[in-house]
Amino acid sequence: MRNAEFDREEVLRATMKAFMHKGYAKTSMQDLKKATGLHPGSIYCAFENKRGLLLAALEQYRLDRKTEFDKLFANSTLTMVNLKAYLDNIVLECVSCDSAQACLLTKALNEIAEQDSEIQQVISNNLSMLQQAIAEKFEQAKAEKSISTNKDCHHLARYFLMGICGLRTFAHTHPEAQVLQQLAEQLYHDVSQ
Amino acid sequence: MRNAEFDREEVLRATMKAFMHKGYAKTSMQDLKKATGLHPGSIYCAFENKRGLLLAALEQYRLDRKTEFDKLFANSTLTMVNLKAYLDNIVLECVSCDSAQACLLTKALNEIAEQDSEIQQVISNNLSMLQQAIAEKFEQAKAEKSISTNKDCHHLARYFLMGICGLRTFAHTHPEAQVLQQLAEQLYHDVSQ
DNA sequence: CTCTATCTTGAATGTACATTCAAGATAACG
DNA sequence: CGTTATCTTGAATGTACATTCAAGATAGAG
Numbered sequence: 001m002r003n004a005e006f007d008r009e010e011v012l013r014a015t016m017k018a019f020m021h022k023g024y025a026k027t028s029m030q031d032l033k034k035a036t037g038l039h040p041g042s043i044y045c046a047f048e049n050k051r052g053l054l055l056a057a058l059e060q061y062r063l064d065r066k067t068e069f070d071k072l073f074a075n076s077t078l079t080m081v082n083l084k085a086y087l088d089n090i091v092l093e094c095v096s097c098d099s100a101q102a103c104l105l106t107k108a109l110n111e112i113a114e115q116d117s118e119i120q121q122v123i124s125n126n127l128s129m130l131q132q133a134i135a136e137k138f139e140q141a142k143a144e145k146s147i148s149t150n151k152d153c154h155h156l157a158r159y160f161l162m163g164i165c166g167l168r169t170f171a172h173t174h175p176e177a178q179v180l181q182q183l184a185e186q187l188y189h190d191v192s193q
Numbered sequence: 194m195r196n197a198e199f200d201r202e203e204v205l206r207a208t209m210k211a212f213m214h215k216g217y218a219k220t221s222m223q224d225l226k227k228a229t230g231l232h233p234g235s236i237y238c239a240f241e242n243k244r245g246l247l248l249a250a251l252e253q254y255r256l257d258r259k260t261e262f263d264k265l266f267a268n269s270t271l272t273m274v275n276l277k278a279y280l281d282n283i284v285l286e287c288v289s290c291d292s293a294q295a296c297l298l299t300k301a302l303n304e305i306a307e308q309d310s311e312i313q314q315v316i317s318n319n320l321s322m323l324q325q326a327i328a329e330k331f332e333q334a335k336a337e338k339s340i341s342t343n344k345d346c347h348h349l350a351r352y353f354l355m356g357i358c359g360l361r362t363f364a365h366t367h368p369e370a371q372v373l374q375q376l377a378e379q380l381y382h383d384v385s386q
Numbered sequence: 387c388t389c390t391a392t393c394t395t396g397a398a399t400g401t402a403c404a405t406t407c408a409a410g411a412t413a414a415c416g
Numbered sequence: 417c418g419t420t421a422t423c424t425t426g427a428a429t430g431t432a433c434a435t436t437c438a439a440g441a442t443a444g445a446g
Contacts, residue, residue, distance in 0.1 A: 001412095001413065001414055001415075001420065001421035001422050001423090002411095002412065002413045002414065002420095002421065002422045002423055003413075003414090003422085004423070004424095005412095005413095005423075005424080021307065022307075022308065023303075023304050023305070023307075023308075025216065025218035026218050026308070028402075028404085029403075029404060029405080030402090030403085038424090039424065039425050039426065040405075040406090040425090040426080041405095041406080041423090041424065041425060041426075042423075042424060042425080044404090044405065044406075045422095045423075045424085049404075049405075050404070050405090106303065106362055107303055107304075109362060109365045109366065110299065110303035110304065110362060110365070111216050111303065111304050112216070113365045113366070114215075114216075114365070115215065115219070120365070120366065123366060124366035124367075127366055128366075155375060155379070158363075158372065158376060159376055159379050159380075161359075161363065162356065162359035162360055162362075162363045162376055163355065163356065163359055164359070165358070165359040165362040165363055166354075166355035166356055166357070166358040166359025166360070166362070167355055167359070169299055169302060169303060169355075169359070169362060170354065170355045170358055172302045172303070172306045172307070172313070173302065173306070173313065173316060173317035173320055173321075174317075174351075179351065182348060183351060183352055183355055186348070186383075187352075190379075190383040194390065194391040194392055194393090194442095194443065194444055194445075195390095195391070195392045195393055195441095195442065195443045195444065196392090196393085196443075196444090197392090197393070197394095198393075198394080198442095221432075221433065221434085222433075222434060223432090223433085231394090232394065232395055232396065233395090233396080233434080233435075233436090234393090234394065234395060234396075234435095234436080234437080235393075235394060235395080237434090237435065237436075238392095238393075238394085242434075242435075243434070243435090
């Protein structure tokens with residue numbers, strides 16, 4: 001008889017930002033209220049509890065990242081060029097002092113994966129899907145003869161993702177654009193040769 | 194007139210474990226009491242507060258890691274062989290389901306660096322020292338002609354450390370020894386050629 | 387053995403928090 | 417315009433927490 005007034009996606013994006021900024025444990029319901037504009041009651045009604053909100057935010061994060069990923073690779077240049085652009089984007093994110101740009105997966109993985117096996121599973125799946133998507137790009141690059149054909153694309157993708165995780169963590173202490181850019185270039189070099 | 198009864202180093206090692214297991218925010222003073230055997234009053238007397246305990250634990254972590262590092266590289270084989278062994282050790286740590294083996298730096302960096310600039314600085318210095326130590330090993334390897342002489346050892350060390358951070362984060366979702374070992378080998382290959 | 391400075395203990399304190407709930411508001415429908 | 421189902425609100429609840437503190441214990445000095 002009456003629809004919710006808030007935009008679920010926007011609420012979840014605000015939630016991500018809050019969790020990325022303060023971490024899950026330290027983000028209070030009051031912080032979430034401020035960030036999302038929703039009163040506690042509404043949050044509990046829509047997402048059951050704080051944990052439910054995190055789960056919903058993780059899913060939204062996956063969707064948003066996937067959209068962004070697909071859009072980037074829609075450019076009709078060589079796949080490896082797009083992959084480099086993908087990496088450069090990540091460096092830009094790390095450099096922009098906007099703490100909200102961290103990476104919900106990396107942060108949540110480090111903070112709570114150990115504690116909560118369901119959330120660990122969700123993040124794990126989330127990363128696996130990204131790894132799969134990257135592996136497909138490497139396959140494509142192989143077909144384009146940009147990389148050697150005797151490489152295991154899944155291994156490459158895993159290594160690439162590991163590098164990204166490292167870059168993101170490392171960036172917390174070294175926010176100098178130049179250093180991060182250099183690291184990204186090395187990583188690109190190591191997966192492309 | 195009376196000395197403290199507890200062993201400061203042991204208390205700090207127990208503290209590290211607790212923080213690595215549950216994260217800083219979720220580790221309550223009661224958890225710390227259980228882990229260290231110290232009553233709240235003693236903790237406050239010796240370390241001022243929970244945050245002081247973290248700072249002290251970070252310093253002890255640095256000392257312990259340095260000891261371990263120096264011990265490993267005291268083996269009189271080639272430096273690059275020792276570096277590989279260092280990496281293999283980290284993989285073993287990640288694989289051993291002992292959650293306490295994470296890495297206090299990685300965890301703390303992801304959880305609180307954003308919030309607390311003093312702690313961020315401490316972790317940052319901590320990592321810089323490790324980077325410096327690794328860079329020295331690369332210099333040594335250069336002298337031993339194990340790696341090309343036209344490489345920037347500081348860049349190599351940074352990349353190596355980035356890889357380790359990535360490996361550790363990645364391990365939270367992929368604790369399969371084989372996969373981690375393969376990633377470590379690729380990393381070793383990429384810094385040694 | 388006595389005294390005293392220091393350490394240890396754990397209950398008490400106040401705060402901050404996640405969650406609940408009942409009253410109030412409002413959109414959709416007839 | 418009235419009804420009703422649903423959403424919104426925010427104060428109330430109980431819990432869990434970091435921190436404090438005063439009483440008790442104990443090692444060392446004399």
